[in-house]
Amino acid sequence: MLPEVLLVSAPGKVILHGEHAVVHGKVALAVALNLRTFLRLQLHSHGKVNLNLPNIGIRRTWDVTSLQQLDTSFLEQGDVTVPTPEQMEKLKEVAGLTKDCANHELLAVLAFVYLYLSICRKQRTLPSLDITVWSELPAGAGLGSSGAYSVCLAAALLTACGVIANPLKDGEPVSRWTSEDLELINKWAFHGEKVIHGNPSGVDNAVSTWGGALRYQEGRITPLKRPPALKILLTNTKVPRSTKALVSSVRSRLLKFPEIVTPLLASMSAISLECERVLGEMAAAPALEHYLVLEELIDMNQHHLNALGVGHASLDRLCQVTRAHGLHSKLTGGGGGGCGITLLRTDLEQPQVEAAKQALENCGFDCWETSIGALGVSVHSATSLDAPVQQALDSL
Structure with a gap:
C-alpha cells in the first residue's frame, strides 16, 4: 500500500565532456547533478486530478469522471518514437489546453496528461490525486530539468498505480527501485521527454533515472561504475x-x-x-x-x-x-x-x-x-527531506 504521501526526487544533469563532439559520433560523458526535482503525490477520493507546478506558475485541475469517458485509444503508440502532430493535437484537446497557453506551460502539462492517462488508463478507474512538483533546477538552462520532471512523474504514477512496488520500507529515509523497475521508469520518462522535446537523445532521462555517470555515443547509453560525488x-x-x-x-x-x-x-x-x-x-x-x-x-x-x-x-x-x-x-x-x-x-x-x-x-x-555523480531517482520518507525542500513543499 502507498503511504499517505509519496515523495519522489530525481537529479538534473550536466555534460562533463564531449558536448558538440557527441553530435558527430564521438563520446560524451553525462553526470547526475545534485540539484534535484521533487514530487509529492497524494491519492484522494475527491474525484479530481490536481497538478501544481509552482516553479513555472501552473495549477491545473481535471475531473476524473470526464477523463474516464474520453477516448484515449490514440495513446496506444506501440514503438512510435515521436508522437505525431495529430496525436499531440488530440492530447491538447484532452488536456483542455488552448492555443494561447504559454509554450512552457503547454509542454509541461501535456507531458503530465500523457503519462497520467497512458500509465493509469488500464486501471479500473483513473485515480484521484494531487501532484506537486518543485525543483531546484532552473528551467531552460541545459541542466535536464524536463528530464528530471518526466522521471519523477513516471516513477510516482507507476508506483501509485501499482505497476511497480514502492521500495521504501518502514524506518528507511530513502530507497530506490529495482533495476527492472528503473528500466520501466526510464522508458516512460523517455516518452514524456518526447512529448516535451519531440526527438530527444534519451540522455537526460537516463541520467536522472540511474544517477552517477554515463557514457553516450551514437545512441548507445552505458552507465559507468559510480564515481565519488x-x-x-x-x-x-x-x-x-x-x-x-x-x-x-x-x-x-x-x-x-x-x-x-x-x-x-x-x-x-x-x-x-x-x-x-x-x-x-x-x-x-x-x-x-x-x-x-x-x-x-x-x-x-x-x-x-x-x-x-x-x-x-x-x-x-x-x-x-x-x-x-x-x-x-x-x-x-x-x-x-x-x-x-x-x-x-x-x-x-x-x-x-x-x-x-x-x-x-x-x-x-x-x-x-x-x-x-548524484543518486538517481529515489523515494523518500516524509521526514527525510532537507528542511528547505520540506518547507518549500509544505508552503504549496
Whole structure:
C-alpha cells in the first residue's frame, strides 16, 4: 500500500565532456547533478486530478469522471518514437489546453496528461490525486530539468498505480527501485521527454533515472561504475543561447575546415575516454592526483570548445575569475553563454570556495555549490527531506 504521501526526487544533469563532439559520433560523458526535482503525490477520493507546478506558475485541475469517458485509444503508440502532430493535437484537446497557453506551460502539462492517462488508463478507474512538483533546477538552462520532471512523474504514477512496488520500507529515509523497475521508469520518462522535446537523445532521462555517470555515443547509453560525488560550482551566466544554432555553427565549421575540426572532435572524444578512466580509478580509491588530471582535462576541453566557436565572453570571464582563485572551469552543454562547471578539489579550504562564489556573483552570475555523480531517482520518507525542500513543499 502507498503511504499517505509519496515523495519522489530525481537529479538534473550536466555534460562533463564531449558536448558538440557527441553530435558527430564521438563520446560524451553525462553526470547526475545534485540539484534535484521533487514530487509529492497524494491519492484522494475527491474525484479530481490536481497538478501544481509552482516553479513555472501552473495549477491545473481535471475531473476524473470526464477523463474516464474520453477516448484515449490514440495513446496506444506501440514503438512510435515521436508522437505525431495529430496525436499531440488530440492530447491538447484532452488536456483542455488552448492555443494561447504559454509554450512552457503547454509542454509541461501535456507531458503530465500523457503519462497520467497512458500509465493509469488500464486501471479500473483513473485515480484521484494531487501532484506537486518543485525543483531546484532552473528551467531552460541545459541542466535536464524536463528530464528530471518526466522521471519523477513516471516513477510516482507507476508506483501509485501499482505497476511497480514502492521500495521504501518502514524506518528507511530513502530507497530506490529495482533495476527492472528503473528500466520501466526510464522508458516512460523517455516518452514524456518526447512529448516535451519531440526527438530527444534519451540522455537526460537516463541520467536522472540511474544517477552517477554515463557514457553516450551514437545512441548507445552505458552507465559507468559510480564515481565519488565530485564537488563543483555550477554557474549560470544567464546569457541566453540557441543550442540548435550552435550545433549548426559547429557543423558549418567542420565542413569549412575538415582537416582542422575533425582532429579537434577526435581529441574531445579522447578527453571523454580519459576522464572515464580516471573516474573509474576514483571509484575505488580517489586521490588528489586524480583531481589534478581532471583539471587538466577541463582546461583542454574548454580550449577545444572555444576553437569550435561555441565559447562566449561570459564563459571566458567565468574561467578567468575561477582561475584567479586557483580553480578550473569549462562550459557545459551548448555553450554560447548558458552554464559552466568548476571542479572543487578535496584540498580546498571553504574560504577559498566562498571567495570564488562571491567573485562570480559580482559578475552578475548565479552560482551554486553542489556535486555531480548524484543518486538517481529515489523515494523518500516524509521526514527525510532537507528542511528547505520540506518547507518549500509544505508552503504549496
